[in-house]
Amino acid sequence: MRCVPVGYARGAFLLLVLCSLTGCRRKVNLNVTVDSSVVAAPEPAPAPGAPPSPTPTSPSDTPAAPAPTGWTVTEQGAGRVRIGMTREAAEWELGPVEVQQGGDAEQCRYLNPTGAPDGVTFMLFDNVVVRADVSAFDMSAEVPASRLPRTAAGVGVGSTQAEVEAAYGARLRAEPHHYVTGGKYLVVTPQADTTRRIIFETDESGRVTQIRAGRRPEVEWIEGCS
Secondary structure, three states: OOOOOHHHHHHHHHHHHHHHHHOOOOOOOOOOOOOHHHOOOOOOOOOOOOOOOOOOOOHHHOOOOOOOOOOOEEOOEEOOEEOOOEHHHHHHHHOOEEEEEOOOOOOEEEEEEOOOOOOEEEEEEOOEEEEEEEEOEEOOEEOOHHHOOOEOOOOOOOOEHHHHHHHHHHHEEEEEOOOOOOOEEEEEOOOOOOOEEEEEEEOOOOEEEEEEEEEOOHHHOOOOOO
16 A cells, blocks of 8 residues: 655645635636726617617607598598587587588588697588588698698598509599699599589699598588588
């Protein structure tokens, strides 16, 4: 049996203990100074399925306000106001209305509901809503086309004659404008109700400037109540 000197065994034991505590790694220089002002904290990882954070935009990148939700124009009316409603029913839907006197103060008048978008008015005849008008001009103030309601076919103020024709096809006929040289009345006859009409007025460049929608004959009146 081979004997091991006691001193040598004790030294080996101490070395084994030291290695177990330090892992016997090589010595690393830890005297390194890090400037925390230039080290960015890591971004937290997004939660699974979370949408990406929006990219900041400048004010010039902000789009114009969209057309009001729910305010589609059809031959049946606009928004929640239906052709055939009484004035009281229209007020129930949209709040108090401002009444403009027309050519005949007793029969034909215009409503400007407080709950309707700018540029939208309704014609009353014998206290019944007979037509909806959409125009870029509201009380002498111009309303951006992007804020005006459009028809169910997706066309409206600012659309071209070609776009209106493509949307309505054979249901549309064009008539010369009474006051605008080169302008047109683009008259749409709905398939479901031939007593109603949607009429687009265009300017000399062929762009829609106004929409009239409602029942005949009032919807065909060129000068409103006048």
